[in-house]
Each structure stands twice: as structure tokens, then as C-alpha cells.
Amino acid sequence: MVTRQPRKQRKALYNLPAHQARKQISAHLAEPLLLKYNRRTTTLRKGDTVKVLRGDFKGTTGKVLEVDVSAMRVTVDGVVTKTAKSVSKPRPIHPSNLLITKLDLTDAFRRKKLGAAESDVTEEDREAARKAKADAAEAKKKRAEEAKEPKAEKAAENEEEEK
Secondary structure (H helix, E strand, O other), X not given: OOOOOHHHHXXXXXXXXXXXXXXXXXXXXOHHHHHHHOOOEEEOOXXXXXXXXXXXXXXXXXXXXXXXXXXXXXXXXXXEEEOOOOOEEEOOEOHHHEEEEEOOOOOHHHHHHHOOOHHHOOHHHHHHHHHHHHHHHHHHHHXXXXXXXXXXHHHHHHHXXXX
């Protein structure tokens, strides 16, 4: 069924499965990227550099820190608000209010989809990808250690109770 009714369009958008909602989180490419890759928009990913086009943070440029598929919002580095307790908190932005100024091309699948060459990946991007991978591995190792520690602590507590 094809409909133009806004309420049905909104309902369809809100009820999309995650794999389809992910494709909806896209933004326009800046003019140099548009001419280079011959496409107007692409899906946003963590690591892309974007410029805010609308709202209180208009003109702010930063890297995408997080993509929230369920809320259809993107968190950008440098876009923060203060809470009532004076704590800085990232402010999510709708992807339609962003312009992609630099793409993260460390992923081979994304390069292939855009028609980009291996040489388009900068050394800075490669280093950032290596660092992110190392940080993820370290965090995983830390979580595994923390999962083991409570068992050891419980065993020690049980021994103390038996005494």
C-alpha cells in the first residue's frame, strides 16, 4: 500500500526494523565529496567528520561519536549541553541537520560502496582505527577480568563465613 498521508509515513518510519532504520540515518555530502564520489548522500558512521547546519550548534564541526538507531539521532564531538547540575552531556542531533565534510574510509566495504580507492584513506584515519581497535580489545579484556573477580570475591567471602 502506497500512501502520502503524513501520519502513516511517520508511523512507518517509527516502526522500521533496525536494519532498515540504519539506512535512514544518512546525511548530505559536502560539495568536494559530492563531486568526488558522484553521490549526494551516504549513511553516517562513527568516525565521520560532520558540520552542524541547523539549531543552536550551527557551524560546529566534529566527529561522529555515536549513532543511535532506535532514536534516529547522532552524537557529535563538541555538541554538548549543560544539565541542571552543571554536568556536560552530549546532545543528539537528527542526521538531516548535518553535512558530512570528511568520510571515514577505513572500512573496505564502505570504500567499495562509494567507489573510493585504497589511497583515499589517510594515515591519520588508519591510526585512529588501530587505536579504536586496541581500545576495544582492552575494554573487552577488562570486562572479562571484572566478570571473573566477583566469583573470586564470593569464594573468599564464603571461606570467611565458614571460619
